[in-house]
Amino acid sequence: MIRLAIALLGMISCPVTTPISVMTRGATQRLAATPATSPACPVSNGSLQIVPPSPHIFGSGGVWFGDGPVYINLAWKSDTLAPARFSFSKIPIYSGQPWPAKTPVVAEPSYAGAVTIRGRALDATSTPLMFSNDHGPTDRLELQAPHDRPSAADWSFWATGIIVPQAGCYELQIWTVRKSEAIVFEAAR
Numbered sequence: 001m002i003r004l005a006i007a008l009l010g011m012i013s014c015p016v017t018t019p020i021s022v023m024t025r026g027a028t029q030r031l032a033a034t035p036a037t038s039p040a041c042p043v044s045n046g047s048l049q050i051v052p053p054s055p056h057i058f059g060s061g062g063v064w065f066g067d068g069p070v071y072i073n074l075a076w077k078s079d080t081l082a083p084a085r086f087s088f089s090k091i092p093i094y095s096g097q098p099w100p101a102k103t104p105v106v107a108e109p110s111y112a113g114a115v116t117i118r119g120r121a122l123d124a125t126s127t128p129l130m131f132s133n134d135h136g137p138t139d140r141l142e143l144q145a146p147h148d149r150p151s152a153a154d155w156s157f158w159a160t161g162i163i164v165p166q167a168g169c170y171e172l173q174i175w176t177v178r179k180s181e182a183i184v185f186e187a188a189r
Helices: 002-013
Strands: 021-024 027-030 070-073 085-087 105-107 113-121 130-133 136-138 141-145 156-158 161-163 168-176 180-188
Touching: 070 113, 070 168, 105 113, 105 141, 141 156
Parallel strands: 085 180
Antiparallel strands: 021 027, 070 105, 105 156, 113 141, 113 168, 130 136, 130 161, 168 180
């Protein structure tokens, strides 16, 4: 439903950006073409009902985004409203650069397989987002589920972060062995 809304917005009034090719697991994957400019950022909506509270998941019980089997939490978002919108001023700046904003990732207990996440600005530049994890900054997250869970009945969890360079509209593309999906968020001024 999210991609349909984005596609409709793009057909109605917005030019589209050129997709970014990605080489992952031996196959070429592309970020979906989405609106390059629009009067408003077509943000995704999340839910408080997706990830149950759990002591091993940072942000569990909060607003999570995605259609599954993988979900993302915008942990720097200071409210529990559904839209993926937050204040860019909430992200701390160190040495003149934005600090990686905490972005926990989870996978449903039943999901086993690869997860790839990439992101970019939804403007004329299509600037790739950088992620932080245990191995330093990267332009993509390559994850494998199951991961970091106390039992087979628990959700997989990854503590990651996104380096959001400035206020703007951004897209995260999530690929799993089952499907791909896009999550759009806005870092408002």
